[in-house]
Amino acid sequence: MSLRYRAISWNPQKRRYDAVMAASSGLYLALFVGVSAFTNPNATIETLLIRAFGTAALLLLHVILLIGPLCRLQPRFLPLLYNRRHLGVTTFVMGLAHGGFALFQFHALGDTNPLVSLLISNRRFDSLANFPFQPLGFIALVILFLMAATSHDFWLKQLSPVMWKRLHMLVYAAYALLIAHVALGVLQAETNPLLAGVLAAGMIVVLTVHLLAAQREHAMDKQPFETGFVAVCALGEIPEKRARVISLNGERIAVFKHDGKLSALSNVCQHQNGPLGEGRIVDGCVTCPWHGYQYLPETGVSPPPFKERVATYRVKLIDGVVYVNPEPVGQDGILSYTPSV
Amino acid sequence: MIQRLRKTHRLIFIALAVLLPLLFIAALAVRKPMPVNQPFPPQLLRTK
Numbered sequence: 001m002s003l004r005y006r007a008i009s010w011n012p013q014k015r016r017y018d019a020v021m022a023a024s025s026g027l028y029l030a031l032f033v034g035v036s037a038f039t040n041p042n043a044t045i046e047t048l049l050i051r052a053f054g055t056a057a058l059l060l061l062h063v064i065l066l067i068g069p070l071c072r073l074q075p076r077f078l079p080l081l082y083n084r085r086h087l088g089v090t091t092f093v094m095g096l097a098h099g100g101f102a103l104f105q106f107h108a109l110g111d112t113n114p115l116v117s118l119l120i121s122n123r124r125f126d127s128l129a130n131f132p133f134q135p136l137g138f139i140a141l142v143i144l145f146l147m148a149a150t151s152h153d154f155w156l157k158q159l160s161p162v163m164w165k166r167l168h169m170l171v172y173a174a175y176a177l178l179i180a181h182v183a184l185g186v187l188q189a190e191t192n193p194l195l196a197g198v199l200a201a202g203m204i205v206v207l208t209v210h211l212l213a214a215q216r217e218h219a220m221d222k223q224p225f226e227t228g229f230v231a232v233c234a235l236g237e238i239p240e241k242r243a244r245v246i247s248l249n250g251e252r253i254a255v256f257k258h259d260g261k262l263s264a265l266s267n268v269c270q271h272q273n274g275p276l277g278e279g280r281i282v283d284g285c286v287t288c289p290w291h292g293y294q295y296l297p298e299t300g301v302s303p304p305p306f307k308e309r310v311a312t313y314r315v316k317l318i319d320g321v322v323y324v325n326p327e328p329v330g331q332d333g334i335l336s337y338t339p340s341v
Numbered sequence: 342m343i344q345r346l347r348k349t350h351r352l353i354f355i356a357l358a359v360l361l362p363l364l365f366i367a368a369l370a371v372r373k374p375m376p377v378n379q380p381f382p383p384q385l386l387r388t389k
Contacts, residue, residue, distance in 0.1 A: 128367060128368065128371045129371040129372065129373055162343070162346070165343070165346055166346070169346070169349065169350065169353070172353050172354075172357065175357075176357060176360070176361060179361055179364065179365065180364055180368075183364060183365050183368035183369070184368050187368060187369065187372070188368070188371075188372055188373075189375060191372065191374075191375070196369060199365070200365060203361055203362070203365065207354065207357060207358045207361065207362075210350075210354040211354050211355070211358060214347070214350055214351035214354055215351075217347050217351070218347070218348075218351055221344055221347065221348075250344045251344070268343055273343050273346075
């Protein structure tokens with residue numbers, strides 16, 4: 001959390017994350033170019049770079065798309081989510097390098113503007129085998145640019161988390177466009193089954209993991225509409241300083257147990273809609289597992305000087321059973337109880 | 342609040358799970374064999 005906007009609020013974890021990412025990307029590019037130059041000595045350096053940057057961008061995009069649903073399914077992946085926006089920016093840079101070299105190699109030597117040439121040189125929209133695949137990659141790159149340019153808390157604040165999230169959901173359109181770009185482009189010429197197999201495997205993994213996570217969320221949302229206090233769980237089912245997440249009337253509510261008290265807050269962090277109920281109480285504050293935004297469990301308000309606030313809900317404890325009223329309240333969503341020994 | 346986003350995400354991936362494999366299979370199905378250069382006729386290689 002920070003009161004002032006900075007380009008990047010560096011901390012040791014982010015530095016470590018970025019160092020691993022930069023080293024892995026550099027190693028991948030070097031290995032790809034080195035091995036390809038050895039196995040395909042006739043290829044020019046431009047061709048090798050186009051392929052190296054293109055495959056790196058596609059690989060990174062797969063990793064990015066897997067992080068979100070994996071975290072929903074298995075919290076041990078949460079550290080990968082912490083600095084995902086830097087992965088996104090790196091993907092855009094790799095894609096830009098791929099597009100830049102391709103534009104130079106295939107469109108820059110004629111008498112037409114390279115970008116115009118890219119968009120109009122192939123108009124075989126009626127043929128799948130000869131489909132103009134390059135504009136598909138260009139549109140995907142424009143989407144990745146929009147996402148990279150708005151990958152900052154400044155834009156998150158200006159656009160509102162919901163609008164920002166909607167904008168960033170365009171990544172799924174970019175992914176579909178890139179699959180089409182590769183399948184209708186390089187896979188038409190390169191018949192090595194390994195290439196098609198790797199792309200198919202990546203696509204199957206991404207689709208399966210997202211569908212599994214979506215199905216899990218959907219099952220949780222399918223609850224009947226409730227009024228008044230609703231029994232949600234036994235007190236013993238909530239671990240100390242952690243929460244149990246419930247779904248009432250379409251809203252996710254996190255019921256926290258801490259120091260002999262129970263408090264219920266909206267499960268949606270005000271920063272990037274992270275799942276507060278999967279975080280824990282740190283220094284007396286509910287702490288979002290995604291980026292560490294904090295809220296006082298008693299009021300749902302961030303500790304001063306911060307001003308973020310999440311809704312709170314009334315809680316009851318009867319015979320060891322926790323009840324929550326799905327109607328949000330102001331600041332009195334806390335209940336004290338005597339912890340059993 | 343974000344239930345609509347969750348629903349949108351689910352619908353997007355149901356659509357992608359149908360469309361992307363179809364596109365992928367169709368793209369592989371229409372592949373044409375790459376033309377192969379024929380060996381140069383030996384008579385053309387002769388020099389005077």
